[in-house]
Amino acid sequence: MADTLEQHLPPPPISKSDAAFLEDGVEFVWGAEGVDVGELNNLFEKVGFPRRDPARLALALQNTYRTVWIRAARKSRLAREGALLGFARATSDGALSAVIWDVAVAPAWQRGGLGRALIERLTASLVTDGIATITLYAEPNVVALYEKLGFVADPDGIRGVAYQSKLARQLQMANGRRR
Amino acid sequence: MACSLASSLSAPLSPCQRAGVRPSSVQQSLWLAQRGSQRFRRRELACQGFLSGLFGSGPAVADEAAAPAEDYSSENLDEVLLTEVEAAGGRRYIVYRNGAVVDAAALEQLCDKVGWPRRPLNKVQAALANSFLVSALFLEAQPPASSTEDASSSDSGSSNSNGGGGAAAPPGSRLIGLARCTSDGAFNATIWDVLVDPEFQGQGLGKALVEGMTRTLLRREITNITLFADANVVNFYTGLGYAADPEGIKGMFWHPRF
Numbered sequence: 001m002a003d004t005l006e007q008h009l010p011p012p013p014i015s016k017s018d019a020a021f022l023e024d025g026v027e028f029v030w031g032a033e034g035v036d037v038g039e040l041n042n043l044f045e046k047v048g049f050p051r052r053d054p055a056r057l058a059l060a061l062q063n064t065y066r067t068v069w070i071r072a073a074r075k076s077r078l079a080r081e082g083a084l085l086g087f088a089r090a091t092s093d094g095a096l097s098a099v100i101w102d103v104a105v106a107p108a109w110q111r112g113g114l115g116r117a118l119i120e121r122l123t124a125s126l127v128t129d130g131i132a133t134i135t136l137y138a139e140p141n142v143v144a145l146y147e148k149l150g151f152v153a154d155p156d157g158i159r160g161v162a163y164q165s166k167l168a169r170q171l172q173m174a175n176g177r178r179r
Numbered sequence: 180m181a182c183s184l185a186s187s188l189s190a191p192l193s194p195c196q197r198a199g200v201r202p203s204s205v206q207q208s209l210w211l212a213q214r215g216s217q218r219f220r221r222r223e224l225a226c227q228g229f230l231s232g233l234f235g236s237g238p239a240v241a242d243e244a245a246a247p248a249e250d251y252s253s254e255n256l257d258e259v260l261l262t263e264v265e266a267a268g269g270r271r272y273i274v275y276r277n278g279a280v281v282d283a284a285a286l287e288q289l290c291d292k293v294g295w296p297r298r299p300l301n302k303v304q305a306a307l308a309n310s311f312l313v314s315a316l317f318l319e320a321q322p323p324a325s326s327t328e329d330a331s332s333s334d335s336g337s338s339n340s341n342g343g344g345g346a347a348a349p350p351g352s353r354l355i356g357l358a359r360c361t362s363d364g365a366f367n368a369t370i371w372d373v374l375v376d377p378e379f380q381g382q383g384l385g386k387a388l389v390e391g392m393t394r395t396l397l398r399r400e401i402t403n404i405t406l407f408a409d410a411n412v413v414n415f416y417t418g419l420g421y422a423a424d425p426e427g428i429k430g431m432f433w434h435p436r437f
Contacts, residue, residue: 009434009436012433052366056365056366057365059363059364059365060363060364060365060366060367061363062364063311063362063363063364063365064363089363091361091362091363091367091369092309092361093305093306093307093309093310093359093361093371094305094306094309095301095302095303095305095306095309096298096302096303096306096371097306097361097369097371098361099361099367099369099405101363101366101367123433127433130302132436133432134432134433135369135407135430135431135432135433136430136431137405137428137429137430137431138428138429138431139426139427139428140427140428140429143429143431146431147431149433150433150434151431151432151433151434152431152432152433152434152435153429153430153431154429154430155432155435156409156410156435157409157410158407158408158409158410158430158432159407159408159410159413159423159424159430160405160407160423160424160428160429160430160431161405161406161407161408161413161416161417161421161422161423161430162403162404162405162421162422162425162428163393163402163403163404163405163420163421163422164420164421164422164425165397165420169402
């Protein structure tokens with residue numbers, strides 16, 4: 001029995017190729033296997049995200065649908081070879097919807113198109129998997145960045161909503177503060 | 180009406196309200212107990228005060244008082260009898276099942292009833308299988324063997340059910356409500372596809388689904404619980420302890436098709 005036909009949108013174009021980035025000394029790596037949790041926490045701290053309990057962060061990565069990160073391809077004055085320079089991940093049910101989380105680029109490497117590159121690639125891979133609903137929650141100062149990448153805030157009046165409670169905040173703080 | 184995307188992401192109270200069936204006052208749910216008190220409202224349905232065991236033994240979900248996480252550890256939310264329904268053919272029971280096995284075709288039929296566009300069955304099936312948690316409401320012919328009784332009852336009950344959930348509802352059960360979420364199992368969860376059969380709306384079932392899922396996630400210390408709400412159901416969620424655009428954070432969709 002044929003399922004409903006779907007019109008898939010084409011994936012977003014990749015504005016600067018992997019090869020071009022490699023010439024600049026950075027490469028994109030898929031999957032979280034090579035991510036050092038301590039290094040990831042350092043990156044989070046540099047961009048103003050809370051540090052996470054390392055065991056819980058490792059668990060989160062295991063349960064993440066897709067991860068892409070940026071690796072220094074060679075040693076430079078800014079980073080050793082293999083350093084984690086950027087990161088993004090998405091949770092998903094693998095079929096209908098996905099949510100992008102924890103998009104981060106090390107401050108020393110910002111303004112070079114790395115954030116855009118991460119989102120283009122992550123989004124493209126989700127679209128290629130046939131996932132029609134790709135979402136994220138954007139802090140006010142990055143909403144415009146995501147709009148340029150094809151994201152729309154509050155489409156048709158749909159609002160992003162999050163649970164608020166003192167207990168939740170306490171637990172979040174506990175999860176965030178543990179080293 | 181709202182596009183596919185909008186509809187598929189929020190509790191469908193608006194069709195019910197537009198139809199004038201009942202002005203649903205979600206703060207006055209029939210059976211959700213708050214902090215040791217039980218509230219009932221007499222209607223054509225018989226209500227049971229079981230949910231004091233669900234929500235009354237600790238702080239209510241939206242309560243501002245602090246509570247240690249261990250308060251949740253003894254709760255069993257896997258199979259709970261919500262209420263009895265006196266139907267023409269005798270008694271039926273609305274059962275809340277955490278970790279339910281849901282048939283994709285049954286879900287899409289329910290989506291039809293609330294006016295959501297159909298999605299490919301294979302995708303719905305995969306999405307259900309890969310959801311972190313699926314909670315469903317079934318209309319059943321028998322009360323579940325392990326239904327949680329009123330907190331004041333001393334009956335410990337027989338524990339026939341597998342506590343791990345994931346069991347299918349008995350044959351003859353009818354799916355009348357659902358909520359599911361995706362999650363990384365540690366920090367973030369996003370709730371999708373919250374819906375209640377229009378025949379059973381206006382009685383606090385959507386609230387029970389969302390509160391049950393929220394509570395289950397908090398028990399696992401997954402504290403960033405998010406979702407996307409249609410404009411006309413934002414108030415439903417804010418009434419349950421959710422806030423829109425917290426700290427100005429905006430929910431965004433990639434090239435939404437509507």
